[in-house]
Amino acid sequence: MPTKPYMSGLFGTSPIRPLQQHMTVVYDSVKNLEPLFAGLIDEDTKKIAVAAKKIADGEHKADVMKKELRHHLPKGLFMPVDRRDLLDVLLMQDSIANQAKDIASLIMGRKMTLPKQMHELFIPYGQRCIDAVEQARNIIHELDKLVETGFRGLEVDHVEEMISKLDSIESETDKLQRQLRDVLFTLEDELRATDVMFTYRLIEWVGRVADDAQKVGSRLQLMLAR
Numbered sequence: 001m002p003t004k005p006y007m008s009g010l011f012g013t014s015p016i017r018p019l020q021q022h023m024t025v026v027y028d029s030v031k032n033l034e035p036l037f038a039g040l041i042d043e044d045t046k047k048i049a050v051a052a053k054k055i056a057d058g059e060h061k062a063d064v065m066k067k068e069l070r071h072h073l074p075k076g077l078f079m080p081v082d083r084r085d086l087l088d089v090l091l092m093q094d095s096i097a098n099q100a101k102d103i104a105s106l107i108m109g110r111k112m113t114l115p116k117q118m119h120e121l122f123i124p125y126g127q128r129c130i131d132a133v134e135q136a137r138n139i140i141h142e143l144d145k146l147v148e149t150g151f152r153g154l155e156v157d158h159v160e161e162m163i164s165k166l167d168s169i170e171s172e173t174d175k176l177q178r179q180l181r182d183v184l185f186t187l188e189d190e191l192r193a194t195d196v197m198f199t200y201r202l203i204e205w206v207g208r209v210a211d212d213a214q215k216v217g218s219r220l221q222l223m224l225a226r
Contacts, residue, residue, distance in 0.1 A: 015073050015086060016144045022065045022090065023216075026097045027137040029058020030130060030209065033100055037126040040107055041119050052104035059101040066094045081147065081223070089140070089219050096133055096212045103205050110198050115191070118183050118199075125176040128169055129206055132213035135166040139217050146224070156224055166217040173210040177203055 032054040039047030069090060073083060106112065114122060139162045142155070149155045180203050188196050 015069065016081065016147060018065070018069050019086060019090060019093075020141050020143065022062060022069060023093050023137045023140045025058060025062045025065060026093050027133050029055050029062060029097050030100045030133045032058065033103065033126055033130055033206075033209070036104055036107065037122065040112060040114055041122065043113055045111075048104075048107060052108050055100050055104045059097040062094055062097040066090055081143070085219070085223050089216060092212060092216045092219060093136075093140070096136075096209060096216075099205060099208050099212055103202065103209070106198065106202060106205065112195075112198065112202065114199070115184070115187055117187060118180055121176055121180050121183065125173060125180060125203075126206055128173045128176065129210040129213075132166060132169045132173065132210035135162065135169060136213040136216040138162060139166065139220055143220070151224060159220070159224065163217040163221050166214055170210045170214040173207055177207045 032051045034051075035047055036051035036055065039045070039051060070087065073086065139159060142159050142162065145155050146159060181200070184196065184199055184203070191199075
């Protein structure tokens with residue numbers, strides 16, 4: 001007997017639950033950036049490899065869920081949330097996992113190390129970017145309550161506060177990113193040109209994780225404004 005598609009059993013009258021589960025898988029993948037960055041700072045190739053594998057596995061699982069959710073997303077007129085909005089949020093969520101995988105591939109492929117002068121800033125930078133994804137996940141997990149309340153009342157105020165907190169976290173990552181760039185600028189003459197180039201790229205890509213998380217919150221905020 002053929003097996004049912006992975007997501008098919010999750011759909012009732014609403015696709016909200018599978019969207020939330022997709023975001024949970026994305027976060028579960030992204031949080032492995034923490035041990036990845038610890039391995040980078042410790043120059044521990046085994047720790048890096050283990051974390052990179054978990055990130056890649058999570059990204060693959062999220063990608064499978066994305067494709068099946070898109071395939072099974074109802075096309076009727078009576079969905080609780082506009083189909084286009086859901087697809088936009090889904091793609092934004094998926095881009096977070098893709099970015100984490102790109103970061104892991106960069107660190108692994110280049111056998112990167114990080115100048116010691118950057119360690120003190122890089123640890124909170126990476127953590128706050130992960131925090132941004134966690135907050136985006138928390139926001140998406142409020143979507144079913146928003147639907148239940150018809151996008152009105154105290155639940156809207158609560159989600160608006162959560163989005164504001166996400167914006168604040170992302171602003172912190174921007175500040176840390178600028179500080180890391182400033183430190184790297186002072187080290188350029190001491191490092192190989194290629195190392196400088198890829199370290200700037202690493203800083204940028206880590207920041208994109210928080211940027212992409214903020215986009216999820218911003219997209220939901222647009223839905224609230226309608």
